[in-house]
Amino acid sequence: MTTDQWGVRVPTGKGEEVRQALLREGALDLTLKVLHDGDALVFPVLSERGDTSRYSFAEQPDCTVLPRHELVGGIAIMQEDDPVGAAAILASRPSLHTVLFPTSEVSGEFRTREYVVLAGTDTTRTEVVEHGHRFAVDLAGAYFSARLSTERQRLAEKTREHELVLDMFAGVGPFAITLAPRAALVVAADLNPRAVLLLIENMKKNRATNVLPLLADARRLDAILPWKFDRIVMNLPLAGTEFLPEAFRLVRPGGTIHFYSLVSKEGEHLGRIRELGGVEVTERVVRSYSPGQWHAVYDIVAE
CATH class of the missing domain: 3.30.70.2580 (Alpha-Beta Plaits)
Structure with missing residues (x-):
């Protein structure tokens, strides 16, 4: 069939x-x-x-359908509180050590959420291997999305070796460290102390010597940093719009901003982007998020 x-x-x-x-x-x-x-x-x-x-x-013959879940390293994150399904998921892959169920949404200024362990080892920490990089991740301590691995590679392919890059919401460093081999310098900023500690750990794991970790509020970066940037990554999909003016102050003329946001209609942020000085804007769907809402990226060339 x-x-x-x-x-x-x-x-x-x-x-x-x-x-x-x-x-x-x-x-x-x-x-x-x-x-x-x-x-x-x-x-x-x-x-x-x-x-x-x-x-x-x-169709796959005799396929055992497991409950819906997302993999992050050795952790599976379920969509339902289902201990029986969790045990089946844990048994399905030798590489898994823990199955979690989120008991809250991503929230707060640190972008974290709470979990309960449904099966396996009682931990929210794991290691993610992605395109030759290794990232220590603590899902309860700092935001991380495995679903953006393709996006990280796309931006790495666009980055040139002379570029100064700013990651305004770096988390544990997946964008910053992925772009680092192609950039001159990557400034990786985050407000979450736990995220910055994991970022530093991941810099060591990946020998990323041209990444500058920064514990800072993105609203203050313009006052702290002496540079204008060739490329800026803004991965704060729930609240990134309020930081767009800061990004435009930090980007050099002709530089590029990659702005990730959850949207419910095509072109939702185009007016604001053009008002701030976006002269070329390309909008792409990254993935669906919920009915009537999707994760989009705006690639913006600044005037």
Whole structure:
């Protein structure tokens, strides 16, 4: 039997890399077979994304369907408080050590949430391996999204070796450290002391000697930093809009701002961006977030 589903089409040579990324995100539909389409592979995914189209997939025979979950390193995060399902997830992959259920939304100025352990080791700490980098993560102590691994690679490919880069909401450093091998200097700022400690740990893990960690409020960066930046990353999707004026003060003329936000309509922030001085703006869907809402990125060239 075949099923019509959303799919991500990639060159065969990138197949395993993309498959692993989709597994980490919890986005891969494991009930359907990967489609071979000429010199490309098409992976079935659970929801529409910026890079998806509809395809017909063959169903996996005798497939055991696990409860919906997201993988972050050795931790699985469930969408429901289901200890039986958690035990099944834990048994399904030898690499897993813990299954968590979030008991709160991401909130507060440190962007953290609370969890209960449903199965496995009583911890919220793990290590994430992503495109050759290793990140120590504590899900209860600092924000981290495995779902942005493809975005981090996209920005790394755009970064040039002479660039000064600012990550305004660095967290444990995944964007900053991914961009560092291609940049002259990356300033990685965050207000959360726990996040900055993990960032420093991750700099050591990845030998990122050109990353400058900074414990600071993004509202004060213009007063602290002596530079204008070629590229600025703004990954604060729930509240980033209020920091856009600060980003425009810090970017050099012709520099680029990558602004991530949760939106409910196309072009939601275009008016404000152009008002502040965005002369070229490209809006892309990164992933669906909830019914009627999605995670978007605005790539902005400043005047």
